Amino acid sequence: MRISVIIPVYNAEKYVRDAVKSALQFDEVIEIILVEDKSPDNALQICQQLAEKNDRVKLYQHPDKGNHGAGPSRNLGIEKAIGDFIAFLDADDYYLPNRFDAERELFKNPDVEGIYGALGVHYYSEKAKEQYYQLFGDRLTTVYKHYDPKDVFPGQLHMLGSFGLFSIDTLTVRREPLMKKMKSLFKAHLRLHEDTEFLFRLSYYLDLYPGILDKAIAMRGVHENNRITKVDMRFIDxxxxxxxxxxxxxxxxxxxxxxxxxxxxxxxxxxxxxxxxxxxxxxxxxxxxxxxxxxxxxxxxxxxxxxxxxxxxx
Incomplete structure (x- = not known):
């Protein structure tokens, strides 16, 4: 497998090194694409250092060097990717050593167009845990049982009862069907839940299979300045x-x-x-x-x- 890992980077100077390190541990990862999105902190300088130190780390910015959000940043990463498979990682999250264990076996079947797994939770501080434990707890974000690919779309739409969820951090897709079957990638005008909307459509167009569902293959890093938690819980209903x-x-x-x-x-x-x-x-x-x-x-x-x-x- 030749995997391109796409990491949008915004305001993540404290975490992006660990995210990149977690992806570099895999020989199958031929490139880590950092898309720096005009961060207000020192994330750009750190990304530049990471790209200088390792040939597998590639750094891009938007043509106008502006801030466009996670969706357009992932789109730019997909456009630049050369791998046969695409995986995603948020800059404040990280992969575990078993991240691609299921992929190594399941992608031997050419009918498998995408694989998803379970996401764990890591609190970077006690303050973050106090703020967000009620929301995330210590639970896995996962699909609760092995479903046929035809059931993933209605399951994601909450039509099958307790289907569960999977995160974009745990998704790996074949690049070719992604580009051929998806009429559009991430919606540029969505600043929140753009990944959820993308996964809805992806599960409609592509055959997605379950990987490891009973243990985490990646970790959601929870801190005081998480984009979704901060915006969703404090500023927007x-x-x-x-x-x-x-x-x-x-x-x-x-x-x-x-x-x-x-x-x-x-x-x-x-x-x-x-x-x-x-x-x-x-x-x-x-x-x-x-x-x-x-x-x-x-x-x-x-x-x-x-x-x-x-x-x-x-």
């Missing part, structure tokens, strides 16, 4: 950011003729449920009353997702 995500999914499926009516209805319900959840209290109950009258299934789904929305944060 999680329901608001999720409503934007499901609005994007709603727009996507309208252009896909092969998606079943059942899936389309479910996507519409999920979008409605987070629209309700982000509404002001006085408006929220009016919306609930409306949907109780015209669409009981939608509101039942909506109430479920209001009550358990924190478990859906990626």
């Amino acid at each position: 999680p329901a608001f950011s999720r409503a934007l995500l499901w609005k994007e999914v709603d727009l996507w499926y309208e252009n896909e003729n092969n998606i079943s009516e059942e899936v389309k209805i479910h996507i519409k319900r999920m979008y409605r449920s987070f629209e309700i959840a982000k509404a002001p209290t006085f408006r929220k109950w009016g919306m609930i009353a409306k949907y109780l009258l015209i669409d009981y299934k939608s509101i039942r789904s909506g109430l479920y997702n209001i009550n358990f929305r924190h478990s859906l944060i990626s």
